[in-house]
Amino acid sequence: MSNEELKAFVSKIIPEAVFEEGGQYLNVIVDAVLVRKLLEELRHESTTGFDFLFCLSGVDWKTHFFVVYHLESKHNKHIIVIKAKVNREEPVCPTVSDIWRTAELHEREVFDLFGVKFTDHPDLRRLFLDDTWGFPLRKDYVDDTTIVSL
Amino acid sequence: MVISSVDKVVNWSRANSLWPLVFGTSCCAIEMMSAASAKYDWSRFGFEVARASPRQADLIICAGTIVYKMAPVLKRLFDQMPDPKYVIAMGACTISGGPFFYNSYSVVRGIDHIVPVDVYIPGCPPRPEALLHSLIELQRKIKTHTVVKQSAPQEFIVK
Amino acid sequence: MNLFETESSKLVESEEDFVVNIGPQHPSTHGVLHLKIKLEGETVKDVEPHLGYIHRSIEKMSEAGNYRQFSYLTSRMDYLSSHMNNQACAIAVEKAIQVEVPKRAQVIRILMAELTRLASHQLWWGAMGLDIGAVTPFFISFRDRESILEIFEDTCGTRLTMNYNVPGGVMLDLHPNFQKRVRELLPILKKNLKEYDDLLTGNVIFEERTKGVGVISGADALSYGCSGPVARASGVSCDIRKWHPYDGYEEVKFNEIIETAGDCFARYKVRMLEMWESISIVEQLIDNIPEGEFQAKTKNVLKPAKGEWFVRVETARGELGVYLISDGTANPYRVKFRSPNFSNLSALKHMAVGGKIGDLVAIMATLDLVIPDIDR
Numbered sequence: 242m243s244n245e246e247l248k249a250f251v252s253k254i255i256p257e258a259v260f261e262e263g264g265q266y267l268n269v270i271v272d273a274v275l276v277r278k279l280l281e282e283l284r285h286e287s288t289t290g291f292d293f294l295f296c297l298s299g300v301d302w303k304t305h306f307f308v309v310y311h312l313e314s315k316h317n318k319h320i321i322v323i324k325a326k327v328n329r330e331e332p333v334c335p336t337v338s339d340i341w342r343t344a345e346l347h348e349r350e351v352f353d354l355f356g357v358k359f360t361d362h363p364d365l366r367r368l369f370l371d372d373t374w375g376f377p378l379r380k381d382y383v384d385d386t387t388i389v390s391l
Numbered sequence: 392m393v394i395s396s397v398d399k400v401v402n403w404s405r406a407n408s409l410w411p412l413v414f415g416t417s418c419c420a421i422e423m424m425s426a427a428s429a430k431y432d433w434s435r436f437g438f439e440v441a442r443a444s445p446r447q448a449d450l451i452i453c454a455g456t457i458v459y460k461m462a463p464v465l466k467r468l469f470d471q472m473p474d475p476k477y478v479i480a481m482g483a484c485t486i487s488g489g490p491f492f493y494n495s496y497s498v499v500r501g502i503d504h505i506v507p508v509d510v511y512i513p514g515c516p517p518r519p520e521a522l523l524h525s526l527i528e529l530q531r532k533i534k535t536h537t538v539v540k541q542s543a544p545q546e547f548i549v550k
Numbered sequence: 551m552n553l554f555e556t557e558s559s560k561l562v563e564s565e566e567d568f569v570v571n572i573g574p575q576h577p578s579t580h581g582v583l584h585l586k587i588k589l590e591g592e593t594v595k596d597v598e599p600h601l602g603y604i605h606r607s608i609e610k611m612s613e614a615g616n617y618r619q620f621s622y623l624t625s626r627m628d629y630l631s632s633h634m635n636n637q638a639c640a641i642a643v644e645k646a647i648q649v650e651v652p653k654r655a656q657v658i659r660i661l662m663a664e665l666t667r668l669a670s671h672q673l674w675w676g677a678m679g680l681d682i683g684a685v686t687p688f689f690i691s692f693r694d695r696e697s698i699l700e701i702f703e704d705t706c707g708t709r710l711t712m713n714y715n716v717p718g719g720v721m722l723d724l725h726p727n728f729q730k731r732v733r734e735l736l737p738i739l740k741k742n743l744k745e746y747d748d749l750l751t752g753n754v755i756f757e758e759r760t761k762g763v764g765v766i767s768g769a770d771a772l773s774y775g776c777s778g779p780v781a782r783a784s785g786v787s788c789d790i791r792k793w794h795p796y797d798g799y800e801e802v803k804f805n806e807i808i809e810t811a812g813d814c815f816a817r818y819k820v821r822m823l824e825m826w827e828s829i830s831i832v833e834q835l836i837d838n839i840p841e842g843e844f845q846a847k848t849k850n851v852l853k854p855a856k857g858e859w860f861v862r863v864e865t866a867r868g869e870l871g872v873y874l875i876s877d878g879t880a881n882p883y884r885v886k887f888r889s890p891n892f893s894n895l896s897a898l899k900h901m902a903v904g905g906k907i908g909d910l911v912a913i914m915a916t917l918d919l920v921i922p923d924i925d926r
Contacts, residue, residue, distance in 0.1 A: 265645075265859055292772050296860070296871050298886040309873070311860060311888075315772065315786070322860075343775030346896045354609075369602030369925060370497070371460070377496050377610055387496050390614070413577045416604055417922045418629040420581070421673070421710055428692035443577035461582060461603045464574055490623065494614040495607045516710055 242288060242319055250289060251321075255279050266311075268322045273308070276325040277335040283312060283321070284340050290314045291321065294337070297347035299355040301380050305329050306357055310337070332357040354378040398536070405449075405475065406530040407437040412448035414468065416455030419482035419516045423454045426519035436526055445471040450529075452522075453506075456484035456491060457499045469506045477533070479525055480508045483515045490515065574603045580677070580914065581921030592906045597899045605925040612885040617643050617852040618717065620885055625711035627887065628923035630670040631865040633662045636715040638863040641796060642874045643717035645861065646854035654842040655719030656798040657835055661732075662702075662714065664828040668739070669698045670866035671825050674918045678818070679750055681915040682759055687750055694742050701731050717852065719845035732836050736829060743825055751822065760814035764901040764913035767812055774900065775893030778868025779824065780917060783809045783816035790864040804831050817916040853880050867891055867918055891923040 242250070244267045251258050255275050261268035271279055283291045291312035300307045306327040313320045327334050336359040338345040348359045349368040356376040359365060367374075375382055415423055426433050427441065442448040445468045457465055469478070480502050483489030488500035502508060509532060510525045568589045574582040582603040588596040608627060612620035621639035625632035637659055644651060651659075672691045679687030699709040704725040706712035714721050750756055766776070768785040781788050789806045791799040807823040809816035858875040868890025877883040894917050902910045 264857070292769075294775060295777075295862075295869065296873060296886070296888040298873055298884075298888075300875060300884050300886075311871075311873075315788070341775070342770075342773045342900075343893050343896055346892060350892075369460075369605040377607065382496075384496050389493050389500075414575055416582050418626055418710060421629060425692060425696070429689045430693065430696045456604060456606055458603065458605055460605070461574065464603070468575060490626070491606050491611070494611045496610060497605055497607050518709070 242317060247289070247319065247321055250286075251279065251283075254282050264322070266320045266322045268324065270307075270324045270326060273325040273327045273334045276308075276310075276323065277337065279323065280310065280312075280337050280340060283323075288317070289319075290317050292316075292341075294341040294343055294347075297344055297351065299351040299357060299378070301355060301378065303329075303380055306332055306355060308334050308351060308357060327357055333360060334358070335360050336362040338362055402534045402536055405536075406533040409438055409450045409477070409526075409529070409533075410440050410442050410448050411438055411450045411452050412445050412468065412472070413441050413443050414451055414453060414465075416453075416457065416461065417484070419454035419484070422516040422519055423452060423481065423522060426522045431519035431523060433523060433526060436523070436530070438526065445469075446473065448472060449475060450477045450479065451506075452479045452481055453485050453502055454481040456489065457502050457505070458497045459499060460497070462499055462505050465502065466505050475533075475536075477509045477529060478502075478506050479510045479512065479529060481512045481522060481525075482517060483513060486511050486513060580919050583919065583921050583924075587902075587907070587910065589907070592908075594902050594905055594907060594910055597902050597910070599895060599898065601921075601925055603925070604922045606922070608926045609885055609887065612882055614881065616880050617646070617854070617882060620882060621715065622713050624887070625713055626922065627889065627926055628865060628867060628870070628891065628920045629710060630673060630920060631666050631867065632711050633659075633666040633714065634863055634865040635870060636713055637663060637797065638861050638870050638872045640715040640717050641863070642859055642861040642872045643852065643854070645859045646857070646874060646876055647717065647848065647852055649718055649846050649848055651719050651797070652843040652846055653798070653840045655844050655846075657839050658720050658724060658844065659715060659797050660799065660802065661832060661835055661839075662706075662712075662720075664831045665698050665701065665732075667866045668825055668828045668832075669695050671821050671828075672698075674821060674866075675746060675750070678915040678918075681911050682756060684750065684753075684756075687746070690742075690745065690749070694739065697735055697738070701728065701735065704728065704731070716845065718848045719843065721845070723844045724839070729836055729839070732832065736833060736836075739829060743822075743829075746822065751818075757815065759908065759912050760818060760916070763814045763905060763909045764916065765811070765813045766897055766901050768810075770900060771812070771897065774897040776868070776897050777890050777893065778864070778866075779817055779820040780868065780894050780897070782807060783820045784812035785810040788869065790862050790869050794862055796861070796863065802831055802834060814912050814916040821918075851880055853878065865890060867920065867923070868894060887926055889923045889926060891919045891921070895919060895924055 247267055251269055255271055259270040283289050291314045293313040295313055296311040298309045308325040310323040325334055334357055351357050353368040355378055480486055485502045488498050491498040510529050512521050512525045514521055570587050572585040574584040584600040586598045587594050608623045621636050624635040624639050627635055672695045676688040676691030703709050705728055706714040766784055771781045771784040771786055777788050792806050804827045807820050809820055854876045856878045861872045863870050871888030873886040875884040901913050
């Protein structure tokens with residue numbers, strides 16, 4: 242499917258979706274509460290068929306977080322990028338670990354480094370750091386004892 | 392400091408058959424494996440048997456970065472080794488944190504905060520020849536020890 | 551922060567559950583991976599990886615450096631394909647500052663990448679033999695790997711963490727002896743690869759331990775995010791050099807090796823055949839290195855426009871992704887590394903449950919994990 246057709250497909254499911262122009266791939270910004278419905282449709286609908294989640298990352302934009310899903314379809318040969326906008330004060334996002342099994346470890350990593358809680362995740366624990374550590378990849382993380390700044 | 396002939400025999404046997412513990416965390420481990428294999432063979436110097444269990448080893452070559460989560464593991468391994476035991480800090484990460492000294496929140500800046508170190512090897516990663524040089528230096532250091540009781544602390548002076 | 555508290559585990563559900571730790575210090579050469587396995591006799595019922603023993607905060611450190619500096623840390627991530635990690639970072643910055651790489655630099659990058667892939671697969675083969683129980687392959691593979699590392703040392707200065715790729719091209723021109731040494735090395739490598747097959751591939755014990763062990767289907771491999779030889783052994787075509795070619799790979803002729811069995815032996819065969827393909831790529835290019843610049847002109851301080859770029863590169867273990875977000879200043883706003891080993895590890899539980907502990911070791915050997923790449 243071309244980018245225009247994908248845009249039409251996404252707008253049909255989530256009319257409030259915002260499209261970013263000029264990027265490398267088609268970027269879609271959705272609210273976190275609606276993102277699961279969109280991702281389920283993108284996975285199971287045969288014309289889109291996004292079966293490969295190749296990157297799940299978190300980005301801290303100071304007023305809100307983005308959870309970014311990079312999806313690819315091996316059969317239909319297209320790529321789409323979905324960005325879920327997550328509230329900063331209470332960062333909650335639905336899980337997709339039952340749609341793509343790779344998301345289990347990736348969501349644990351985003352929880353560990355940013356503090357975004359994923360609802361209905363089978364095993365949401367910290368991955369690299371322990372429970373008493375803060376959330377280091379946030380932009381307001383301060384650690385005067387360990388970090389030596391240049 | 393007087394080395395008696397008993398010391399000479401004991402030191403000679405200890406130095407020439409040091410058994411290292413297999414402990415490599417990151418990139419320096421690959422250069423340690425290169426030093427163990429056929430081109431830069433370290434078994435010529437007696438390090439033939441690399442043990443997997445710390446109870447059977449007397450040298451721990453700490454090759455690779457140590458982070459805060461790994462530090463208790465290193466300390467526990469060091470404590471499990473029987474005396475006399477030696478530590479070689481291989482690579483820049485173990486000396487001072489290396490390339491991860493600035494701006495990292497989880498790296499221990501040097502393993503001498505955790506265990507006492509005998510020989511330091513700079514490099515990122517150090518060549519296998521540098522590791523062999525440090526093993527020979529450690530052998531020289533061992534040959535100056537004494538098992539006879541001393542009243543003053545021992546000193547190691549490089550000639 | 552209490553350093554001596556162990557992590558919580560979800561494995562122990564009743565008093566009869568028997569949980570064993572593998573690692574973080576263990577004689578396998580893969581690094582510091584801590585696995586908790588729940589056993590019933592010798593059968594594995596559950597596998598739980600515990601990570602973070604080499605988490606060196608590379609992503610946070612990249613935000614503090616500038617666009618030229620963050621690739622130096624990536625050589626330490628998957629250190630056996632360090633050239634390809636640096637290549638991914640360099641391509642990401644080149645996309646951001648919109649500079650084109652000269653042809654000579656592209657061909658040099660491909661040559662170095664394929665030699666690195668060969669060296670990495672050779673080490674994998676030696677380590678695989680060691681894990682299964684054969685000690686000889688270890689020494690034989692290191693002997694061959696050393697000859698490749700000497701060639702790297704002439705041109706790049708170091709053997710393992712070669713920071714040779716910079717935004718715009720490569721750092722220095724090739725050593726004058728490079729072509730001669732590679733041409734002399736190729737026939738020796740071809741003879742030695744046949745020796746590898748003699749030693750291990752047809753061995754009855756090896757085949758018993760790897761055939762039918764650790765099977766994963768193609769759909770499951772995609773769902774778990776596997777890439778590289780792990781996915782290709784289950785029938786999934788996913789070589790980034792073919793699907794989204796970069797740096798001139800579209801002009802090079804090579805085959806993508808795909809097997810369908812999905813077990814350890816299939817993954818083994820994929821990597822062995824990939825070594826032959828790498829040799830064929832080097833043969834095609836070594837006599838046709840174009841003349842010209844080895845580095846495009848770039849400004850001293852790189853300040854890309856606001857935006858984000860995603861670069862995918864095929865390393866020896868799978869697909870490495872670099873997700874670079876810029877906010878217009880001289881430091882990257884966010885760099886995320888999509889590591890191939892992280893996703894390959896998530897398939898370990900699926901493959902190992904139901905088998906024995908010896909099968910778990912064989913599966914880990916064929917997954918070819920490098921743990922610092924998982925923890926970053």
